[in-house]
Amino acid sequence: xxxxTVRITLEPIETDKESKAAxxxxxxAGALVTFSGICRADEKGEEISALFLxxxxxxxxxxxxxxxxxxxxxxxxxxxxxxxxxxxIEPGETIVFVATASAHRETAFQAAEFIMDYLxxxxxxxxxxxxxxxxxxxxxxxxDERALDRWK
Amino acid sequence: MKIVYFAWLRERLNKTEEDVEIxxxxxxxxxxxxxxxxxxxxxxxxxxxxxxxRAAIDKTHVQPGAKIAGAxxxxxxxxxxxx
Numbered sequence: 240x241x242x243x244t245v246r247i248t249l250e251p252i253e254t255d256k257e258s259k260a261a262x263x264x265x266x267x268a269g270a271l272v273t274f275s276g277i278c279r280a281d282e283k284g285e286e287i288s289a290l291f292l293x294x295x296x297x298x299x300x301x302x303x304x305x306x307x308x309x310x311x312x313x314x315x316x317x318x319x320x321x322x323x324x325x326x327x328i329e330p331g332e333t334i335v336f337v338a339t340a341s342a343h344r345e346t347a348f349q350a351a352e353f354i355m356d357y358l359x360x361x362x363x364x365x366x367x368x369x370x371x372x373x374x375x376x377x378x379x380x381x382x383d384e385r386a387l388d389r390w391k
Numbered sequence: 392m393k394i395v396y397f398a399w400l401r402e403r404l405n406k407t408e409e410d411v412e413i414x415x416x417x418x419x420x421x422x423x424x425x426x427x428x429x430x431x432x433x434x435x436x437x438x439x440x441x442x443x444x445r446a447a448i449d450k451t452h453v454q455p456g457a458k459i460a461g462a463x464x465x466x467x468x469x470x471x472x473x474x
Contacts, residue, residue, distance in 0.1 A: 276474050292473070295397055295466060298450035299473075323473065335474050355474060361452065363466075364473025365398035376399050379470030 244319060245304045247294060249326045252333040257322055265318035265340030272347040274337045274355060280330035282377060288370025290377075292325040292334065295363035299323070306357040310339070313353070314346040321354060323364065356386045392459070394427075396437075397468035400444065403437035413459070420446045421455035423465065445470060 244264075258273050265271060278290050307319045318340040328334055337354050341347040359380075366377040395408040417426045421441070428438035438444065446453050447466040459465060 293398055294473070295395075295447070295450070295468065298447060298466070301450055302452075359474040360471060362473050363397065363447070363468060363471055365469060366472045367398070376469065377472045379472050 244321065245300055245307060246322045247296075247299055248322060248324055250324070252322050252324050252336050254333055254336050257320060257336050258338060261318050261320040261338035261340060264320075267342070268317045268340035268347075269342050270344040270347040271318075271338060271340045272344070272351045274335075274351050275333045276335040276355075278328045278330050278332050278334055282368045282371065285368075285371045287330070287368045289330070289368075290328045290334070291367045291369055292323075292328060293365045293367070294323075294325050298363050302362040303354075303358055306354055306361070309357075310350040310353050314341060314350045316341050316346065316350055319350065319354065321358070323358075323362070325364070327369070353390055356383070356390065359383045360387060392462060393464045395464060395466045397466065399469055400437050400467050404433050418458055418460070419455065420448070420453055420457045420459060420465070423459055424455070424467070443469065 254275050262271050281287060303321050307321060310316060310319060316339055320338040322336045324334055337351050339347045339350040360383050368375055368377060392413055393408060393410055396404055396406065401407055417423050424438050424441045424444065427434050445468050448457060448459065448462045449464055
């Protein structure tokens, strides 16, 4: 298990281990918020067998790290950890894991949402579905772009 | 200049990256998209709707008006769908 706080991996994400690693690095935290984004078995109502995640190596890590740093400036975080998987991901498997730790829950919740909102709209990852009627690139969601408004 | 492509842009062009000699008249990201569009059928298809295409210069997001002078790597890709 790597100690890095931002990581992109081809391997399945072990959320229990990531949670423990985040907690261990958080010192005297009173709140640990963890979020797992999970691959669904359908996309727009159509059954899929898997998602395939592509990313822009270097830029993806850089974008996530920049927003983790911004979260640390906005809230008194004791730890933050982001792990994003790429490659083929089956329904039920974790696509992304975010953990934030703070003295109190409000800041940990807000920072986790902030990091996820920015990750969705500015980190260079792309999803393609497999096994539907057609293999297709998932379209960006306008709702995800609007989610950023609350942080401005 | 090195140009890299991702997701459906990569698929439509059937290439992940290329090195191109860019004419001096091409100064911005928007100019570059228009110029690339004129390079053949697959480019015409890939850059059919430049409004939906995002760009990065040296791994930093930029707008279509951004100047390309001094860039070492330019990336084009669709809106992002991670997380």
